[in-house]
Amino acid sequence: MATTPLRVISFGFAKMSLLDWKTNYEGQNTSPEQLMEDALASKTITLTHVGVFGMKDPLRARVHSCVKYAREHAKLNVRLVSGDHIETAKAVAIKTGILLPEEAGAQYAIMTGEEFRNDVQISSTKNQEGEVVYHVNEPDTFKEIAQNLRVLARATASDKHILVAGLKSVNNKVVAVTGDGINDVDALNLSDVGISMGSGAAAAKEVSSIVLTGDDFEASLRAVMWGRNIFHNISRFIQFQVTVNISVLVTVFVGIIAFNQSPMTAV
Amino acid sequence: MDATTYVPVGNSTEVAFLKFLQDAEIPVHLLIQRKLGRIRAASPFSPERKRSATAVESPEHNDEVYIYVKGAPEEIINLSSHWIIEEGGHTTFEDLQKDELLAKV
Numbered sequence: 001m002a003t004t005p006l007r008v009i010s011f012g013f014a015k016m017s018l019l020d021w022k023t024n025y026e027g028q029n030t031s032p033e034q035l036m037e038d039a040l041a042s043k044t045i046t047l048t049h050v051g052v053f054g055m056k057d058p059l060r061a062r063v064h065s066c067v068k069y070a071r072e073h074a075k076l077n078v079r080l081v082s083g084d085h086i087e088t089a090k091a092v093a094i095k096t097g098i099l100l101p102e103e104a105g106a107q108y109a110i111m112t113g114e115e116f117r118n119d120v121q122i123s124s125t126k127n128q129e130g131e132v133v134y135h136v137n138e139p140d141t142f143k144e145i146a147q148n149l150r151v152l153a154r155a156t157a158s159d160k161h162i163l164v165a166g167l168k169s170v171n172n173k174v175v176a177v178t179g180d181g182i183n184d185v186d187a188l189n190l191s192d193v194g195i196s197m198g199s200g201a202a203a204a205k206e207v208s209s210i211v212l213t214g215d216d217f218e219a220s221l222r223a224v225m226w227g228r229n230i231f232h233n234i235s236r237f238i239q240f241q242v243t244v245n246i247s248v249l250v251t252v253f254v255g256i257i258a259f260n261q262s263p264m265t266a267v
Numbered sequence: 268m269d270a271t272t273y274v275p276v277g278n279s280t281e282v283a284f285l286k287f288l289q290d291a292e293i294p295v296h297l298l299i300q301r302k303l304g305r306i307r308a309a310s311p312f313s314p315e316r317k318r319s320a321t322a323v324e325s326p327e328h329n330d331e332v333y334i335y336v337k338g339a340p341e342e343i344i345n346l347s348s349h350w351i352i353e354e355g356g357h358t359t360f361e362d363l364q365k366d367e368l369l370a371k372v
Contacts, residue, residue, distance in 0.1 A: 007280065008372050010343035014334040018324060021307060021332040025322070032308035036322055036334065045334060046348035048357050052340050052372055055283055083314050085339070085372075156314045183314055199279070 005091035006054030007084060012047030059095060066218050067097040074224060077173075081152040081160055083183060086112050089153035099150045108148040113155040119145060122162055134162050139170050146171050160187035168192070178220060180204055195220045301326040317342045340372045 025035045039045045070076040080098045082089045090110055093099035103109050111119075121137035136142045146167055152159065160177070164187045167173045177184065177191035180200025185207055188194035194208035197215045205211050212219050248264070255263035273296040275285040288295050305324040312319035318338025325331040336343060350360040 008340050009280070009337060010340040012336045012343045012347050014336075016332050016334070018330045018332050021322065025308065032322070033310040036308050036320055037310050037316070040318075040320060040334075040336065040346060041316075043346065043348075047334075047336055047343065047346050049344060049347035049350035049360055051351065052368065053284075055280070 004054065005057070005088045005095070007057050007088060008052055008054045010052045011050040013050060014045045014047050016045070057092075059092070060215075060217065063217055064095070064097050066221055070221055070224075071097070074221065076224065079150055079152070081155050081163060081187075083155055083181075084153060086110065086151075086153035089151050093151045103150060106148055108145045110151045110153070111145070111149060112153050113159040116145065116149075116152060116155070116159055116163075120162070120166070122158075124158075132158075134158065134165060136162065136166050136170060139166075142166050142170050146173075157183040157186050160184060161190060163187070164190045176220070176224075178217070179208075193223075195223070307332060312338070318346075341369060344369060 025032045025039075028035065030038075036045075040047075067078050070078050078098050080089060080093045080096070082092070084092075090099065090104070093110075094101060094104070099109065108119075119138070120142045122134055123137055124132050124134050127133050146163075149163075152163065155163075160179075160183065164175050164177060167175045168190070174193075175191045176193040176195060177187045178195045178197075179185075179188050180197035182201050182203055184196075185201075185203050188196060188204055189207040193210065195210045195212060196204045196208035198205075198211055198213040199215050210220065210223055252262045252264055255261065273289075275282045275289075275295070285295050302323050305326060307322040307324055309321045310319060316338070318336055320334060320336045322332055322334045325333055336346065344360075344365050347360050347365075349357045350364070351357045
């Protein structure tokens with residue numbers, strides 16, 4: 001199902017008596033939520049599997065042409081970082097053109113968060129403010145991965161954070177992150193340009209630089225275009241100013257030497 | 268409250284499920300109302316655990332607590348000991364059947 005691509009979700013349930021619940025999970029030092037999670041993880045509570053559901057998460061119509069334009073004309077390297085199943089992520093990437101079918105076999109083109117974490121050897125420390133800081137212990141491997149990576153599936157919030165941090169520090173890239181969930185907050189915050197969806201989580205919108213009200217990927221391309229346009233205009237303007245000033249300088253200098261006065265005087 | 272006036276909001280995945288039930292003419296709003304005040308514990312979805320779980324005191328049987336878990340198939344299947352079969356009812360979930368089901372996912 002995941003290859004279709006559908007978002008697959010399973011449901012399960014367990015039953016116990018109220019008495020059992022009250023004695024084992026409530027009124028203790030640890031919260032009922034934590035006790036419940038621990039019991040599930042240790043299989044003290046086993047579930048009855050209800051079923052697997054696949055949901056279609058349709059792509060927006062113009063995404064494919066936008067990605068194509070971004071890759072071929074705007075020289076943007078578009079990557080897909082997703083919490084989804086690896087097959088789902090791969091199918092979506094191929095459908096959107098983020099991953100070309102011929103790239104699919106390349107080393108590091110498709111990775112899961114776990115592989116990524118193991119390969120780049122992440123370590124984390126806490127700084128004085130108590131924030132967690134991640135370090136990439138294998139910068140050479142990271143460089144190689146960053147060059148080829150197109151799809152990162154089953155990625156956690158920290159994987160996204162590490163990828164952005166690494167691209168910025170190890171590869172010296174300008175990084176834009178598009179996201180809408182709580183998971184993306186860290187990465188959005190760290191990126192040079194954070195783009196969030198209008199329909200997304202409030203926390204994500206809070207930390208991002210641009211909020212797309214129409215949830216339209218094309219708009220982020222337009223933002224890149226206008227940003228580059230301003231930059232281009234400034235550099236053109238400076239070029240113009242420098243050229244004019246140098247010509248005037250030369251004219252005045254030559255004038256003073258040849259005619260003993262500036263040729264630019266009004267009187 | 269009429270079913271047509273209830274519009275689910277929130278996480279798009281969950282909204283999709285609620286809308287799916289509404290399309291099947293299941294009175295979602297009444298079911299949601301029934302669980303109000305009966306939730307004993309709710310642990311939100313975490314990408315590390317790949318599942319979310321809620322413990323609800325059963326609205327039908329006063330002395331029972333149901334724990335509902337929703338998440339990635341590989342995770343839920345791994346935690347399951349039983350499964351619901353097509354003929355109805357539930358039986359033991361063997362490893363072989365787990366692998367077969369996972370291969371289809």
